[in-house]
Amino acid sequence: MTDPLVTVDGLEKYYYENDTLLDRLTGAEPEAVRAVDGVSFDVREGETLGVVGESGCGKSTLAETLMRLREPTGGSVTFDGDPVFELAGDDMDAFRRRAQVMFQDPFSSLDPRMTAGEIITEPLAIHGVGTGAERRERAETLLEEVGLSAEQIDRYPHEFSGGQRQRIGFARALAIDPEFIVLDEPVSALDVSVQAQVLNLLADMQAERDLTYLFIAHDLSVVRHISDRVAVMYLGEIVEIGPTEEIFENPQHPYTKALLESVPRADTDERDRTVETIRGDVPSPRNPPSGCSFRTRCPELIQPPWLDLPQAAFREIGEFRTRIENGDIDVDLRWEGVGDPDREDRAAFVDSLYEEAFDTGLPAEEEETVREAIRALADGDRETAAATLRERYRSPCEAIDPALPAGDHPSACLLNEQPEDVETAREEWEADHDAPKAGAASE
């Protein structure tokens, strides 16, 4: 195994909202947005590390913080032994030459008022490399190398297609002979047919020039062919990292599995399943869930030791519980729906809500617990209703925050191997929580 070129250790980037002058005067607490929340990984020399996640998971912030385009709020990045966030003067200059970024947007990543030649030679001009004529020559060579023609050197970006613009952006990143390039979704904005061509270009250049890539994408299929290893990000954290083939053939984390299932395939049956596996929106990084950050969408949510329900049933109960906890059920409206404004026929209320919320048949015991909660709700006691469900259907995933262990292919999920302290915390949690009585016993 080769040495790491880049080492990221516990990198954090929080944004603070409510931090205007007025907020400070009124004493409002600044609210942290955890864009990148403690991320650690290595990028080894000559490899491509793919970073994948849905939009809003913090992968672009990760790239920009790593390149010190934003100042981190915690953690460190080491580049070839140098601490990036402490560099200054000539050392910083050297870092800016050795590491480059290629951006996503073919429109806004090129200055519309500069010609292709001016764009490509900008890093050379900034670092004072070569004379004007030499730079121009270099730009011509680079244009040819990225598959354009030297005659196009005086054209403006609007005269190029999206794919061609990305090639120009890549030529700019190559101009100053870097060792490391961060590719921030370099093909996301392109047509699928053009994507493949640009990906091939990136791979060819890497082989030719011994480049190290950090490749960011929102789609696993894009990174598959170019990456040696893949890291999967969710809500500012890495949830699984490993060799590409292993990630695809043997995914560990439920989120990775869900992402793999959502890769569109020709077969329509599979596509139907997609909708089923990953539902709901990414929670706001302003207010991430307790415990495991994926638990609000996790299809494999762990049941407490006293339960052994079919997973679909457990999920349904969980969703019902969330609705009650969030106050999403309008009790008044439901009473009216039952046609009983005097609120006497509690059984009708319970039946109507139960039938609406539950498709799968629950075991008798659980059905009774749920009905008990609904009865409390019918009396207008939302607290008791929520507590009843919370007692019996709590998941360790709510309480324990899984960590990403060391190793070749770790995953931050309680179903997989976890570091010792997490395992201990989980055992303690299970010891602290006895099985509460099921609903049937109380009647």
Add this chain to the structure above:
Amino acid sequence: MISPRTLRNLRSELSRSLLAKLGIAILAVILFTALFAPLLAPHDPTNQNLDNANIPPLGFTATENQTSSEMVDGEVQIVEEEVVVNTTTAHPLGTDSLGRDVLSRTMFGARTSLLVGLFGTSIAVVLGVTVGITAGYYGGRIDDALMRFADVMLAFPSLVLAIALIGLWGQASLRIPDPLVAFGIASSEMPETIVLPGTVIVVVALVNWVWFARVARGEALSVRDQEYVKAARSMGGSDLHVILRHVLPNSLTPILVLATIQIAAIILLESSLSFLGFSGAQLSWGFDIAQGRQYLSSSWWIATVPGLAIVAAVVGINLIGDWLRDALDPGIEGQGGAP
């Protein structure tokens, strides 16, 4: 910096718009007149001749109260006589109350207006764009402080602010020898110097820079989030590099459009200041209007001719501003090109 595409847009918009052509024609005439005033003007604009005072423009008549009294039936009657004065081409637009040629004065007055307009706007642009881009690019507290200050400036009516500043600093002006006269190209009877009203230029710039600051700030705010700015910074480009190479060129279009409009506004402001007697200029459209105001009922042309000149200049410049805005619309700029 001006791409071929920009030129193309300018040309096509010009061929489409009659008003743009009109604006260019008006401004061309005014510019030509201002440049060659000593050659074009029929008289020395400062030459007084009380014998020829209050002559109306060619072909017009003027009524004068002749105080000839007659005794009719034992009562005194004042007889008004109508006198047609001007039949000569010596003073085609008449003379003012001191017998100075109105046409010549209006021609020379164009110089003052254009000088103040161009220099005043240039200073305002430099000042406003510097402040605005600094505020927009750096954001945060620098932005807060600069823009609050700018808002305070905007809260004062510009004329009041200008008068206050002139009151504070007095009226200084620079006399530059007129090359046309100095080299003997124009008649030596013409005024030997061009008066550059220094204080007025600085004051109109100080009153108007805020508009440029606001526009430049808005542009800088949007440009600084573009990926090419991030790219430049990731390559190691300094703030100065980013501002000069990216932010400024990409903010220029709306600033240019605003500049044309502001030239017109500044010409108006200069005229107001001259009219109110604050500019110290003795040869300017505003000054002549002020002079002619008291004779408006009897000798309307003294104020009306320079007044029409102001209207023409402002309309012409605004038409050009509209043309630039339509042709350089950033909405059109960013797009185009094959997908």
